[in-house]
Amino acid sequence: MSSLLAYFHALDADAKAVALHAGRIALILVIAWLLEALAARLLRLFRMYMERRIVAPDELPRIETLGRVFRYAAAVLIVLVAGSLVLGEVGISVAPILATAGVAGVAIGFGAQSLVKDYFTGFFLLLEDQVRQGDVVEVAGKSGLVEEVTLRYIRLRDFEGHVHFIPNGQITVVTNNTRGFAHAVIEIGIDYDADVDQALAVMKEVGQQMRADAIWGGKIAADPEIIGVERFADSAVIVRCRVQVVPPIEQWNVRREFLKRLKSAYAERGIGIPFPHLTIHRKAAKPDAS
Numbered sequence: 001m002s003s004l005l006a007y008f009h010a011l012d013a014d015a016k017a018v019a020l021h022a023g024r025i026a027l028i029l030v031i032a033w034l035l036e037a038l039a040a041r042l043l044r045l046f047r048m049y050m051e052r053r054i055v056a057p058d059e060l061p062r063i064e065t066l067g068r069v070f071r072y073a074a075a076v077l078i079v080l081v082a083g084s085l086v087l088g089e090v091g092i093s094v095a096p097i098l099a100t101a102g103v104a105g106v107a108i109g110f111g112a113q114s115l116v117k118d119y120f121t122g123f124f125l126l127l128e129d130q131v132r133q134g135d136v137v138e139v140a141g142k143s144g145l146v147e148e149v150t151l152r153y154i155r156l157r158d159f160e161g162h163v164h165f166i167p168n169g170q171i172t173v174v175t176n177n178t179r180g181f182a183h184a185v186i187e188i189g190i191d192y193d194a195d196v197d198q199a200l201a202v203m204k205e206v207g208q209q210m211r212a213d214a215i216w217g218g219k220i221a222a223d224p225e226i227i228g229v230e231r232f233a234d235s236a237v238i239v240r241c242r243v244q245v246v247p248p249i250e251q252w253n254v255r256r257e258f259l260k261r262l263k264s265a266y267a268e269r270g271i272g273i274p275f276p277h278l279t280i281h282r283k284a285a286k287p288d289a290s
Contacts, residue, residue: 021089028089032082039074043067066126069151115152117169122151130174136249138175140166181221182248184255188262189236191272196237199271200226203241206261210243216257219250235274 050063125131131139131154135146142164144156154171156164190199207224210216221244230240243258245251266273 025086025089028082028085032078035078036075039078040071043071043074046070069123069126114167114169118153118167119151121171122149122153122168125149125154125168125171125174126151131176134249135179136177138177139173140170142166143175143177177251178248180248181244181246182251183242184245184251184258185240185242186224186255186258186262187230187238187240188259188266189233189238189274190266191274192235192237194237194271196229196239198269199239199266200228200241202265202269202271203239203262206258206265207241207243210254210258210261216254219245219247219254221246 047063047067126149131137131146131149133146133149137143137146137154137156139154139156142156142158144158144162144164146154147157147163148155151168153168154166156166158164186203190196204224204226207220211220211223224241224243227240227242230238232238243254245254263273
């Protein structure tokens with residue numbers, strides 16, 4: 001130990017300065033490596049904690065995407081800080097570099113502001129769990145089944161099989177049709193001379209039969225809620241009810257089956273369903289010119 005100290009004191013001032021800067025650089029790199037390992041460890045713990053709390057397997061891609069975002073952000077921050085400190089130790093002033101980077105960042109920002117907006121919007125879409133893979137949503141004037149959610153875009157497939165790539169920056173409102181539960185809304189027109197109370201009773205009966213059905217019963221959470229007379233159309237009285245459906249993606253199938261059964265039940269009870277195109281227009285009689 002004494003010989004090492006003697007050797008160190010024998011070095012000239014320049015060698016001491018180089019050794020001191022080298023030691024500081026090594027310390028900075030070690031601390032950066034430790035911070036990177038700590039960040040990776042914390043993110044793994046966060047992911048394990050979130051995976052234990054998920055209730056549906058479709059939440060896993062969202063958690064993985066958020067984990068990658070946080071990991072990349074932490075890595076970039078650590079590298080930038082460590083790089084600035086290392087450059088300072090080797091005598092390179094970071095102020096001109098930061099000024100140049102700021103000017104370049106502003107120029108790039110103006111050119112790629114829509115791209116930056118896409119990523120920021122996508123991040124909050126994932127963070128707030130607004131959209132998941134497998135949902136049926138309406139965004140930016142398009143609707144369909146969500147096949148992929150990324151920080152850059154959402155990929156939808158509509159009923160006709162067309163695929164829509166929607167940049168996240170264009171999304172201002174998300175209408176999620178399949179979150180939690182949904183209502184299959186049933187509207188049907190009956191003749192003006194039909195018994196409305198009987199028509200509503202038949203609607204309730206059809207809903208109860210479907211709930212007791214072996215196939216459809218597991219998709220219906222409660223007896224139908226009879227709303228009543230919705231409005232008067234030109235040739236029909238529109239009556240409405242709704243059925244709570246779980247899982248919500250089955251709401252359209254439940255509605256189709258309900259309408260099919262309701263038509264047959266109305267036909268058996270003699271409740272007429274008018275044709276929409278057979279609307280009678282009565283013309284007012286013209287006064288006699290004589």
